[in-house]
Amino acid sequence: MSWMAWTLPTAIFFAVIACLLIAFTLLAIRYPETPRSGILGIETTRGDRLFITLLGSAFINLIWLGFEIGPQPYALLVCLVYAAAVFRWV
Structure with a gap:
């Protein structure tokens, strides 16, 4: 990934978004909800x-x-x- 000029704040931002998506997917599987x-x-x-x-x-x-x-x-x-x-x- 050296071609992207990652900085620590950028990497943290995308890691947090990825973790949120994973957490919300697991929540949806474990605790299904109605809209x-x-x-x-x-x-x-x-x-x-x-x-x-x-x-x-x-x-x-x-x-x-x-x-x-x-x-x-x-x-x-x-x-x-x-x-x-x-x-x-x-």
Whole structure:
């Protein structure tokens, strides 16, 4: 993989995403769920909520960078609050 110019943060990011996908797959096998309807009015499963969380977190980080709101690690805190809200109410 030397052709990709991996950095440690990039490798950690993709490793975390891979671990999340594996964990959610194992959860779906071990504890099957029925879709539920939240504030969006659409039926979602754990995987759907994970996708919504990842997509929203990407936009939060882009906005954080674009408007130079503050140090980037604080965006992680905002993303964690957002993720908790998505998994609770969506």
